[in-house]
Each structure stands twice: as structure tokens, then as C-alpha cells.
Amino acid sequence: MSTASVPLPAWINYGVIPLLNLMLALFFSGLVVWAIGENPFEALQLLLVGALGRGEGIGFTLFYTTSFIFTGLSVAVAIHAGLFNIGSEGQAYLGGLGAALVALALDHYVPWYVTMPFAVIGAAVFGAACAAIPAWLQAYRGSHIVITTIMFNFIVSSLMNYVLVRLLIVPGKMAPETRTFLEGGQLPKLDWLIALFGGRLGAAPLNFSFLIALVMCFLVWVLIWRTKLGYEMRTLGISPSAASYAGIRYAKIVMITMLISGGLAGMMALNPVMGASARLQIEFVGGAGFVGIAVSLMGRNHPAGIILAALLFGILYQGGAELSFDMPAITRDMIVVIQGLVILFAGALEYMLRPAIVRLYQQVAGGK
Amino acid sequence: MATEWPCALFHIMRKGGLLSLDLPQEKEPAIELVGIDKRFGAVHANRNINLTVAKGSIHGIIGENGAGKSTLMSILYGFYQADQGEIRISGRPVAIRDSQTAIASGIGMVHQHFMLVENFTVLENVMLGAEGGQLLAKGVASARRELKRLEDDYGLEVDPDAVIEELPVGSQQRVEILKALYRGAEILILDEPTGVLTPAEADHLFKVLRVLRDQGKTIILITHKLREIMAITDTVSVMRRGEMVATRKTAETTVEELAELMVGRRVLLRVEKGAANPGGVLLSVRNLTVKDSRGVTMVDDVSFDVRAGEIVGIAGVAGNGQSELLEAIAGIRKPASGEIFIDGKPAAGIDPAGLRNLGLAHIPEDRHHMGLVLKFEEYENSILGYHRDERYGRGAMLDLDAICKQAEEQIAKYDIRPPDPRLRTANFSGGNQQKIVVAREIERDPKMLIIGQPTRGVDIGAIEFIHKRIIEMRDAGKAVLLVSVELDEIRSLSDRILVMFAGKVVGEKSGEAGEQTLGLMMAGIAA
Numbered sequence A: 001m002s003t004a005s006v007p008l009p010a011w012i013n014y015g016v017i018p019l020l021n022l023m024l025a026l027f028f029s030g031l032v033v034w035a036i037g038e039n040p041f042e043a044l045q046l047l048l049v050g051a052l053g054r055g056e057g058i059g060f061t062l063f064y065t066t067s068f069i070f071t072g073l074s075v076a077v078a079i080h081a082g083l084f085n086i087g088s089e090g091q092a093y094l095g096g097l098g099a100a101l102v103a104l105a106l107d108h109y110v111p112w113y114v115t116m117p118f119a120v121i122g123a124a125v126f127g128a129a130c131a132a133i134p135a136w137l138q139a140y141r142g143s144h145i146v147i148t149t150i151m152f153n154f155i156v157s158s159l160m161n162y163v164l165v166r167l168l169i170v171p172g173k174m175a176p177e178t179r180t181f182l183e184g185g186q187l188p189k190l191d192w193l194i195a196l197f198g199g200r201l202g203a204a205p206l207n208f209s210f211l212i213a214l215v216m217c218f219l220v221w222v223l224i225w226r227t228k229l230g231y232e233m234r235t236l237g238i239s240p241s242a243a244s245y246a247g248i249r250y251a252k253i254v255m256i257t258m259l260i261s262g263g264l265a266g267m268m269a270l271n272p273v274m275g276a277s278a279r280l281q282i283e284f285v286g287g288a289g290f291v292g293i294a295v296s297l298m299g300r301n302h303p304a305g306i307i308l309a310a311l312l313f314g315i316l317y318q319g320g321a322e323l324s325f326d327m328p329a330i331t332r333d334m335i336v337v338i339q340g341l342v343i344l345f346a347g348a349l350e351y352m353l354r355p356a357i358v359r360l361y362q363q364v365a366g367g368k
Numbered sequence B: 001m002a003t004e005w006p007c008a009l010f011h012i013m014r015k016g017g018l019l020s021l022d023l024p025q026e027k028e029p030a031i032e033l034v035g036i037d038k039r040f041g042a043v044h045a046n047r048n049i050n051l052t053v054a055k056g057s058i059h060g061i062i063g064e065n066g067a068g069k070s071t072l073m074s075i076l077y078g079f080y081q082a083d084q085g086e087i088r089i090s091g092r093p094v095a096i097r098d099s100q101t102a103i104a105s106g107i108g109m110v111h112q113h114f115m116l117v118e119n120f121t122v123l124e125n126v127m128l129g130a131e132g133g134q135l136l137a138k139g140v141a142s143a144r145r146e147l148k149r150l151e152d153d154y155g156l157e158v159d160p161d162a163v164i165e166e167l168p169v170g171s172q173q174r175v176e177i178l179k180a181l182y183r184g185a186e187i188l189i190l191d192e193p194t195g196v197l198t199p200a201e202a203d204h205l206f207k208v209l210r211v212l213r214d215q216g217k218t219i220i221l222i223t224h225k226l227r228e229i230m231a232i233t234d235t236v237s238v239m240r241r242g243e244m245v246a247t248r249k250t251a252e253t254t255v256e257e258l259a260e261l262m263v264g265r266r267v268l269l270r271v272e273k274g275a276a277n278p279g280g281v282l283l284s285v286r287n288l289t290v291k292d293s294r295g296v297t298m299v300d301d302v303s304f305d306v307r308a309g310e311i312v313g314i315a316g317v318a319g320n321g322q323s324e325l326l327e328a329i330a331g332i333r334k335p336a337s338g339e340i341f342i343d344g345k346p347a348a349g350i351d352p353a354g355l356r357n358l359g360l361a362h363i364p365e366d367r368h369h370m371g372l373v374l375k376f377e378e379y380e381n382s383i384l385g386y387h388r389d390e391r392y393g394r395g396a397m398l399d400l401d402a403i404c405k406q407a408e409e410q411i412a413k414y415d416i417r418p419p420d421p422r423l424r425t426a427n428f429s430g431g432n433q434q435k436i437v438v439a440r441e442i443e444r445d446p447k448m449l450i451i452g453q454p455t456r457g458v459d460i461g462a463i464e465f466i467h468k469r470i471i472e473m474r475d476a477g478k479a480v481l482l483v484s485v486e487l488d489e490i491r492s493l494s495d496r497i498l499v500m501f502a503g504k505v506v507g508e509k510s511g512e513a514g515e516q517t518l519g520l521m522m523a524g525i526a527a
Helices: A010-035 A040-052 A055-080 A088-108 A112-141 A145-168 A190-195 A210-228 A226-238 A242-246 A251-266 A270-277 A288-300 A303-326 A332-348 A354-365 B002-013 B070-075 B099-103 B122-127 B136-154 B170-180 B201-214 B225-231 B255-263 B322-329 B351-358 B367-371 B401-413 B430-442 B460-475 B487-493 B515-522
Strands: B031-042 B043-054 B060-062 B084-089 B093-094 B107-110 B187-191 B218-223 B236-239 B243-249 B282-293 B297-307 B311-315 B337-341 B362-363 B450-451 B479-483 B496-503 B503-511
Touching: A010 A040, A010 A332, A010 A354, A040 A055, A055 A088, A055 A190, A055 A251, A055 A270, A055 A288, A055 A303, A055 B322, A088 A112, A088 A145, A088 A251, A088 A270, A088 A288, A112 A145, A112 A251, A112 A270, A210 A226, A210 A251, A210 A270, A210 A303, A226 A242, A226 A251, A226 B297, A242 A251, A242 B367, A288 A303, A288 A332, A288 B297, A303 A332, A354 B170, B031 B070, B031 B218, B043 B060, B043 B070, B043 B218, B043 B236, B043 B243, B060 B070, B060 B201, B060 B225, B060 B255, B070 B187, B070 B218, B070 B337, B099 B107, B107 B170, B122 B136, B122 B170, B136 B170, B136 B201, B170 B187, B170 B201, B201 B218, B201 B225, B218 B225, B225 B255, B225 B297, B236 B255, B243 B255, B255 B460, B282 B322, B282 B450, B282 B479, B297 B311, B297 B322, B297 B337, B297 B479, B297 B503, B311 B460, B311 B487, B311 B515, B322 B450, B322 B479, B401 B430, B430 B460, B450 B460, B460 B479, B460 B487, B479 B487, B487 B515, B496 B515, B503 B515
Parallel strands: B060 B218, B060 B236, B107 B187, B187 B218, B311 B479, B311 B496, B362 B450, B450 B479
Antiparallel strands: B031 B043, B031 B084, B084 B093, B236 B243, B282 B297, B282 B337, B496 B503
16 A cells, blocks of 8 residues: 555654654765765765855855745645646736835835835735736636746746847946946845854845744744634645535636735845845745755745745755855766756655655554 | 365365264354454444454345444454454454455455445456456456356346446445455455345345355354344344354344343334324425436436425435435535425425525435535534524624534433544444434534435444434424335335335325335336
């Protein structure tokens, strides 16, 4: 019999299995590093020190983490309703336009904390708008959401090219980007947070959107497990026929879920656009939307798990950058390989170790 | 093969009178289970089970859902390993690690839910996994010959080139049996084989089983239907709460004794109910026509009324439009034409949530796919469909404490076991799952109740309980519409019976109508 249905205690499901998967990923990454003639232990040390060793490193790590939390939440919310939103990348990209327009409009007149709520709304609305058409097609026309959201990534990418190159570019400049926002359009750095632990943020772009991300984690948890809407989403996600029996309207839930999912992806833009570079740049999302899929998968679609998984990927991004700087043999592409291995083991091969662990657990528990 | 051959010889010699042995037991045991014990965490599913199944016999195993029958058979078929104990096949201890070793040991299993590839032919299904070589043609030819031989030997007629999804359920089941025989099964385990069959198909199955037995196969029949046990088995073993409580020669026992052994107390096999006291019409269906997703008319111009304080039963062989009729009334399926009135108000086209507000409760036919979300915890299912109610949280929020509290009340009142609202619904037995649905729908005090297959896959104790609740609803002045493929159930509960055939209501009889009369109507022969 398949062991997939055998229940395991939470500490194994959410603790032991992900940890073992991570260690396997590190082991194979170590083999790769060793194969190109570097010392894997040294590499691991460099990676960890680079990501967590100094205040600035931590600041970068948490900066990446922030983006991954937003996109991870975006994917997770959709999955709870049985929808696989692969369009977080594009939704975040368009969300950037929403945030940038708000910042450009308001930064002359008001301080950042007045701009921020409008920017959050702007980013969310633009992200949601990007998800709305695939959602509508899925809800009322049965077009598969995976296909349509992927296609929208390309559509948004082209659209943003046009907008940045033709409309928002600063006249006379070569770079396809908006003007730099004034202070009223920027999110403040979280120097104090790092200082709390005795470090210095330095040039790291960790900013206020990190706190917004944490608030969103809590709100998503409330939404999924403590509201009637979340109940309906989960019912639909697990059993569409039970949902129809219960009078839960499929089209309505699909629409609402995807709008929330797109909105969360859109908010990711706050972090790089208003928090780091203070302008809207081309391709600023840089794959964070796709990393969100891995983050959600690895975090078991639960906000607490998503925070941990996002942190892990934050460490890999920041530590990886440091590593390729210190060990020239390990190129940027090697780092992608290592990240890929983590995604492979933690996500795609999630169930590889499970049968063995179930058997072990049954032996131990059965012997009591 | 080496072990079978002397046995066969032995058999022939004895039949021919060449060998007359005065054995203490007439036939040697095909299977012996010695001290089988199995736990799942806190649940002790099998406690020190001893069982001997004689070769060439039909051995029934009965017990309520959750008594441990399925676990025991899963151990025998290698899905689980026993914590302790030994399995002997033809006297020899075997370690059954998986279904492959089970098959190699001559054990075949016919599951309750068929394991067939729907769009493959019979032949393709039978040889699946035993193709014999990289190229198909040779295997197909030999499989076809072998299949023909099996069909002739055991009277299992099925067209080898028919596609599974086009076959009636009874024939699909014969394919499952053929699959097992094709793999050389000497011992056949059938898990609730008649759950999906019409009475005629069940009779045919029994005929096949008798032939198999007479040819020397050993059959283990798992069921909770006492009538089947009496009709077909030679020996019967009763399980209760993980223990094997008794084994009897079928000829020497009675239905009453077995029922008592199963439940552990005396049970009423027939519901006691007083005369109906019908009031005004609560549910009215007029010229209702319903089509399925392919556009085939499943319900054809049906009209009837259900009054307050009466139970109207809809009898019919499964697939004659009853399911679609229920779904249309419950608002899940849009009628193509016609009208539905609930308490005098037009209700066709209103969604299930709106209908619940009008006082319509619905116990669906399929609790696994409709009535429950199996991955949810019990308390979450106890509000399915009613989750928007203010009692379960103000505004957009859910009040988990309030939900758990009412779930606990329902658990206590309906004796749902185990009494744990935080347990995953999939981990309850079928009978207890059905009680969760029944409790949820009845406890809202609806005006009318529509019920599909209220006791499908439910054990005797729970059947009695659910039947009583349905009668109580009637006596409290509710209108009850009951659809069931169990004719006994329809006859014992209904005050009026409508018979459906090919989407039409072909006749109406009083609750006292004879089984034969109804049976002919269900077959579309008499009106």
C-alpha cells in the first residue's frame, strides 16, 4: 500500500522531513563543489558567513526573504483553493507599476508613511488585475490557470518593456527606468532592527516592506484558517464536488482567490521598487515569483513554513552571491545549480524519503 | 505450481473414490492466521486474530465497519504487515510483504472499488502487469486463450474485447475475478462485492462463486450484509472491535445470532414505525426534466409531491435517474425544464445554499465526494454547507470554539466514534462518517429532508440508528424523500414508494408493496 496516506505527527512532517531533504540537497551540492575542485565545507562556511555573518549580510538575506515571503504567500493562497498560480512573477512585475505610479504621484507632497498605504494598495491592485483575466478565464471559461498565468508572465513582461521604454523613462537617459523617487516615495531602511542585534545594516536594502510581509503572513493565516471565505477556499481546493454540494460557488471563489493571490504577488514589488532601488527598473522581479512556488511548496503552504522557506532561499541567494565572489571557481551559475538542488529535494522530491520514514516511524511507534 | 499439483492429484483421487481417508477435518485449511495483531498508533485494529479457512469453501467474514475486517484482509494481501502473528497458506508459513508475494502465494483480491483501467478492453485489463514480454502480440494471443478457458471453466462470460467503461458493473466485477484467476489465484478475497450490484447481478455473482468453490477454489467474502452470508457461505466468522468473536457453520446459525455477535447486543433488523400522518405538501416536483453533462436525458418529465409527515421512497436500479433527480432538487444540478416548489415557493434554479435557507436538508448519495471533505477534521465537516451561519462566527470570521462545541454535542448525541472533533474525517469508519453527515443535516431542524443511499457501506448498528432518526423526522412532521437502491430499506421506511425506470416514474405503490411487484416495476416490465 502507498504510504502517502499514513498520518505522521506534525514534528516529523514539518520538521524532520524538510530538514532531511535540505541536508540531502546540501550533500549533493557539496559533491558538485567538490567535483570542480573546491572544498565543500569551506564553501558551506563561506555561504553561511556571507549570509548570516555580518549585519550587512543579514540585511541582504532578509531583503531577499521579504520578496520570497510575498510570492510564497501568493502561490500558497491559490493552492489552498486548488489553483496553481504560476503567474506570481508577472503579477509582481505589474504590481511594481502600481507601486511606482503611487510613489511618483505622491513623493513630492507627503512623507513615506502616507505614501506607503496607497503604494500597498496600488501594488496589490495592479498585481490582482494581472491575475484577474486568467482567473476569469478559469472560472467562467475553463481555460487552465497554469497555462494562462504563464502566458501572462510574457504579456506583462512585454507590456512593462513598452511602459518603461516609451512612457516612464526619464527623457534623455538610456536606462529604461523611472526617475528616482524622493524620500516621500521610499520605504525606510530597517537599521534599527539589525542594530537591535548589535549589527550594522550598511548598504543592505532591508526595508519596511519586511514588516509588511510578516503582517501579510498573519493575515493569510487568519484568512485561510479562521474565516468563512478561507473555509470555502479550502473546501473547493480539496473537494470541488463537496463544495458544489455545500453551495460554495466555484466561479466566485476562483475569482476572489486569484485576486488575493495576485495582490500578494504585487506587493512583492514594494520591496525592490520602493525599498531598495527607489525606482521602477526593468526586470526587477528577477525570478522571485518562481522562487515563490518552491517556497510555498517547501513551506507546506503555511505562512509559518513560508517564512522559514523564504529565509532559507534568502540565505542561498545572499550567501551564494558572497560565495561566488570569494571562490571564483564557483560561478553565479553554480549557485543556481545549488538552489536548483534545494528546490529539487525540498520540493519535487518531497515524498522521496517519506515511505522510509513512515516505515521507521511505524516500527518505533508500533513497538511501544 | 509444484505445490498445487499434488493437491490436485489428491483431490482427483478422493473424488474418484481412490482415496478414502478419515481425516479429523474434512478439508485441509487453505489459510491459517495465527495470533495476528496489528496496531495503528493508538488504534488496536486487530487483536490476536486466529482464523482457519478450509480449502474449497466459501468463508464469510462479517463485522461492522471499523471492526477490523479490512485491516485483516489487507494484512493477508500484503498492504500492511502484522505486528505479530503468522500466516500459513496450505499449512506453510509465508511472509507476505506486498501484493506481489500475495499473488505469488495464490491469493487474489477483488476490491470494493474496482481497480480497472476504464478505457481498456477486458483482455487488456486482465493481462495488465502480466503481459509476458516486450512485444504485445504473443502475450495477447496466449492471454486470449487462457481467458477463454477461464470463462468456460467458471461460467464467467465477458466479451474480451468490450471496453470496461461500457460494461455494466456486474460484468466489471467479473473482470476483476478473471484478473485474479488469470494470475493463478487459488484463494479469492472479495471485499463487499455486492455493494454496487443489482439483486440480479448479485445472484449471478453468487452462482459464479459457487462454481469456483466446487472447482476447488477458496473464497473469503467480506460483507456486512447478513442475508448474503446466509445465502452463500459455508462458514462464517464474526469480528467485533478488532477481535474475532465467533466462527459458526452457516447452516447452524441464524441472522439474529450473527447480528447480535456483530453488534454485541440485540438489534432490530426491521424498523418499527407507526402509521404516517401526512399534512400539507412541502415538496412538489412538476414535469421535471434533467439532463446529465453529456446532454442525455436522465430524468424525464417527473412529477410528484411529498407531504409533511411522510416518507416517500424512490426505488429503482442504480442509474435510472434517481441520482440526477436528487441533485436537481438539491440545487446541485440545473434542471433542463420543469418546476420544483418548496413549501409553495418556486425553488428550481436556487443554489444549494439558498435551498438550505428554505429548510431543505440533503444527505447526499456519495458521502466521500459530496457529503464530506475527507481531509478536513470532523468539526470542519460538521458545518459544511452551514458555515455561513452566524452561529459559527460573526461576519467573515469562524468561531472555532463554537464550532467544536456543537460538533461535540453532535458526536455525543449520534454516538460518533471515536468522539474526537479534531480527528481527520478520513480516519472515521464508513458508518461513523455517515453519522457525521446525518447529524449535520438533521440537527439543523430542516422542514424537509432529501436522502440518497442513507446506509450505503454502513454497519448494522449504524443502519438501525440512522433509520430511527429518519422515522423520527417523519413523526416530527418533516417531509422526507428517500432514494435507495436497497429495496429492503425503501420498503421498510417508506409510506409511499415511487419506482423509477429509465428516467420516468413508472408507478406508485403503498409502503406495503411486495418485493416482487416492485422488482418487476424496477425492471421496467410492469407498471
